[in-house]
Amino acid sequence: MQKAVSNSLLLFFLLIFSCPTILGQSTSEKKSLISILKHLEKKHDIRFSYATNEIDDIHILTPNENFKLEESLKYLSNKTSFNYIKINKRYITVQNKKNTVLKCGKIFDSNTNLALEAAEVTFSNSSKTTFTNKEGLFYFPSNQYSGLIIISFLGYQDVIINSKEFKNDCVPIFIFEEASLLEQVFIKLFFTKGIQKNLDGSFKLNTNNIGLVPGQTENDVFQIIQALPGIESIDESISNINIRGGTQDENLILWDGIKMYQNGHFFGLISAFNPDLTKDVRVYKNGTHARFGESVSGIVDMKSDNTIANEIKGGIGVNLINASAFLSIPVTKNLGLQVSGRSSINNIIETGVYNSYSNKIFQDTEILSLLNEASTLSVSADEDFSFYDLSAKVLWDFSEKDKVRVNFLNIDNSLDFIETLNETSQSKTSNLNQQSIASGVSWEHLWTDKITTNLLGYSSYYLLNSLNQDIFTEQTQMQENKVLETGIKLDASIAFSDKFNLQTGYHLSEVGIENTQDINIPGFSSREKEVLQTHVLYGNSTYKPFSDNTIINAGLRINYYSSFDKIIPEPRLSIHQKLGNGFAVETLGEFKSQTTTQRIDFQSDFLGVVKRRWTLSNNKDIPIIRSKQASLGFVYNKNNWLINLEGFLKKVKGITTSNQGFQNQFQFEKSIGNYSVKGVEFVLNKKSESLSTWFSYTYLKNDYDFAELTPSKFPNNLDIKHSATLASSYQINRFKVALGINWHHGKPFTTPNEDNEIININGENSINYNEPNSDNLPDYFRINISAEYLWSLSSKIDLKLNAALLNVLDRTNSINIRHALNSNDIGETRISQVEEVSLGFSPNVSLQFLFN
Structure with missing residues (x-):
């Protein structure tokens, strides 16, 4: 009997002490929920996302140490008023059950019907992004996120879906593979979010x-x-x-x-x-x-944007230079319209930024010199400047396999300069207009899941004209530069397999360029017009012999210029090879050519504001420009560190002295030459969840070679040997800020000979220059700051505020120096130095209302 009692007592005590274990909790004192979550984070190498003020005062018994992560989350969900939702393998969000109605979506591959893990889900009305889990699932609280949801996955087409379509059940979403393999991203975040480096060496x-x-x-x-x-x-x-x-x-x-x-x-x-x-x-x-x-x-x-909006969205905004608006309208399910426009606001208010920009753009022009002269003469002068742009796009998906797009763009800059004689009130108006009109119609057809074609017909028109009227001499000078390009492009993309992709096409273009000049005193008139028709065949393949470890992009472009009966082949190559452990090597090379260039005849052309005019190759004194380039780069991208070192060689031949804009002894020379560049680019970038800091440095040696000039070899006008940037970009929730320091070596320029500045040649005085581009401007240095904040005013309206401080230290950077002859008060010839300087301290603010 005593033995039975003893066994009963022993069983009783065992049950008492094992009860907490059976129930899944310890007999220890209650602990704060925050401390429990931090313990689980350390134990399972995970991270919880929660609002501290909501869980700060909650204390419960800790879950059993033997519990797996899923068991611990279930225990916490039962013991608290929160849901613990796995966003991905590492991140778990803590949401209040009472205040949250969770919506769910599941992402599938449209071909295999398999769930896709790690698909990116972005909520358009916030800066939040989440990812799908192993089952292809993602969750979001409906009371916090509304509007459009953008779903992205590498190698697939983006999908945009309205949050209103998420009902009680988990919404299945099918996404389609991209036909092109060139969209593969190598570095997803290069410096800052939204800048990527692709496997073919390009940036997106x-x-x-x-x-x-x-x-x-x-x-x-x-700017970016x-x-x-x-x-x-x-x-x-x-x-x-x-x-x-x-x-x-x-x-x-x-x-x-x-x-x-x-x-x-x-x-x-x-x-x-x-x-x-x-x-x-x-x-x-x-x-x-x-x-x-x-x-x-x-x-x-x-x-x-090439996607028909699910609902009306748009925005209106204003900064200290211009006002803007845009609108995307879903007319029907298959028909959409996009419109946008901007206009300068200086006719309403001239801000400090506008004045700073005006001083920058009009320095070393006839406008500023005449404005300055008018203050000492009996002449008053004024300028009236404005700009605008308008764009429209019609999107029509008339079947599941067919997309038609119609585009239109108009860009306009206009300047009027008025001079008035105060004694007689007689006035003269000089003006300058710059305009571009572009339009196109494209049709994309998906023949199969692996074959896509795109047909584009387009027109591009450019006009630059000026009328310069001298109020004292009655001289009138008219200058005009017109460009009209029309063409057809047919492109095809064929995905033969996962390893091999081909893109090919035919382009036909006709370019006509006209230059006109008319002067009344002395009478002079000239008109030049050239037309060139070009036929192009191209093929570009992407080959992956060893999966994504080796990516080879090889292409050939064949240009036939019918006017010259000339064929120019242009091979292209890009090889990306992964070496393992975050290391990769890149080899790039290309041959290219072009027939349209810009030239400068006189520094005073087009009022000195836009001095460059477009010209077309005639295969004689204006040759086809051709280039060769090769580069070799090494990349390390691991553990949020990016190191990129790339060396390159580039040679361009067929340039002319006119299109280089010389302001020295070669200003009026007519010669054909070339330039060669060799350089190194280095990037060091460290990233964290909210902060990205980078340092970039470029060394560049750029030299001319004009056989007919003396000397024939000298530094290029753009020979900036050393250039460096140190910058950081920080983002937390809806706030962004960026700070950067830019420095580069001063550009080359030519100085007069101090011992004998002016020489007389054939009865005319000229500047006696030293060796061309033998001196350099002082080093350039500038600090810039930017900030952005996005307010959610409602579920439909956001307010975005941007601010930027350019040249924070208000440093005066010299960006160009040239020399000219003029006369002093007693008629003696002298040399004056004309210096252009950079923008001074320029703060700008942008305010934009976004709605959807």
């Missing part, structure tokens, strides 16, 4: 959700790409982008496949392309896809 900018670069007020494409190594503007002008030592006219600028001959507003200080509808931008420095021609330097390929 996604302006929908891009981070900040220093100095950025809006998503100005041509200057953050990339090897790309800069030595005179701070958007319309003068220099890519690896090349001039602006050596770049190909495309808008929805149409070549643009103008890319700037305010005569070059801001981009002419509305950032609200410019979605994707591709930038090539070397290894260019064979589809692209007509450039010997870089490619900037811009594409507007």
Whole structure:
């Protein structure tokens, strides 16, 4: 009996002490929920996302140490008023059960019906992004996220779906593979969010959700790409982008496949392309896809939004220079309309930024010199400047396999300069107009899952004209530069297998360029017109012999110029080889050519504001420009560290003294030559969840070779030997800020000989120059700051505030120096030095209301 009692007591005590274990909890004291979550984070190498103020005062018994992660989450869900939702393998969000109605979606491959893990899900009305789990599932609280949801996955077409379509059940979403293999991304975040480096060596900018670069007020494409190594503007002008030592006219600028001959507003200080509808931008420095021609330097390929909106969305905004608006309208399920416009606001208010920009653009022009002279003469002078752009796009998906797009773009800059004699009230008006009109119709057809074709017919028109009237001499000078390009492009993409892809096509274009000049005193008139028709066949293949470890892009472009009966082949090559452990090597090479260039006849042309005019090759004194380039790069990309070292060699032949814009002893010489560039680009980038810091450095040696000039070899006008940037971009929730320091070696210029500055040649005085480009301007140095904040005013309306401080230290940087002859008060000839300086301290603010 006593033994039975003892056994019963023993069993009783065992049950008492094992009860907490059976129930899944310990007998220890209650602990705060925060401490329990931190313990689980350390134990399972995970991260919880929660609002501290909601869980700060909650204390519960800890879950059993033997529990697996899923068991611990289930225990916490039962013991608290929160759901614990796995966003991906590492991140878990904590959501209040009472205040949250969770919506669910599941992503499938449309061909295999298999769930896709790690698909990116972005909520358009916030900066939040999540990813699908192993089952292809993602969750979001309906009371926090509304509007459009963008689903992206590498190698697949983006899908946009309205959050209203998410009901009680988990919504299945099927996404389709991309026909092209060239969209594969090598470095997803290069410097800041939205800038990517692709496996073919190109860079891609996604302006929908891009981070900040220093100095950025809006998503100005041509400002953002200057953050990339090897790309800069030595005179701070958007319309003068220099890519690896090349001039602006050596770049190909495309808008929805149409070549643009103008890319700037305010005569070059801001981009002419509305950032609200410019979605994707591709930038090539070397290894260019064979589809692209007509450039010997870089490619900037811009594409507007190509998706029909699910609901009306748009925005209106204003900064200290211009006001803008855009609108995307779903007319029907298969028909959409996009419109946008911008206009300068200086006719309403002239802000400090406008005045700063005006002083920058009009220095060393007839406008500023006459304004200054008018203050000392009995003449009053005034200028009236304005700009605008309008764009429209019709999107029609008339079947599941057919897409038709109609595009229109109009860009306009206008300047009137009025001089008035105070005594007689007689006045004369000089004016300058710059305009571009582009239009195109494209049809994309999906023949099979592996074959796609696209047909584009387009027209691109450019006009630059000026009327210069002298109020004292009655002289009137009219100058005009016209460009009209029309063409057809047929492109096809064939995905033979996972390892091999081919893109091929035929392009036909006809370019006509006309230059006119008319002067009344003395009577002079000239008109030049050239027309060139070009036929192009190209093929570009992507081959992956060893999966993604080796990517080979090889292409050939064949240009036939019917007017010259001349064929120019252009091979292209890009090889990306992974070496393992985060290391990779890249080899790029290309041959390219172009027939359209810009020249400068006189520094006073077009009122001195836009001195460059387009000309067309005649295969004689204006040859076809041709280039060769090769580069070798090494990349380390691992553990949020990026190191990129790339060396390159580039040679361009067929340039003329006129299109280089010399301001020295070669200003009026007519000669054909070449230039060669060798350089190194280095990038060091450290990234964390919220912060990205980078340092980039470019060494570049750029030299001319003109056989008919003396000396024949001398530094290029764009020979910036050393250039460096140190910058950081920080983002937390809806706030972004960026700070950057830019420094580069001063550009070359030519000085007069101090011992004998003026010489007389055939009875005319001339400047006796030293060796060409033998001196350099002082080093350039500038600090820029940008910030952005996005307020959610309602489920439908956001307010975005941007601010930028350019040249924070208000440093006066010299960007050009030239010399000219004039006379002093007693009629003696002397040399005056004309200096152009950079923008001073320029703060700008942008306010934009976004709705959907």
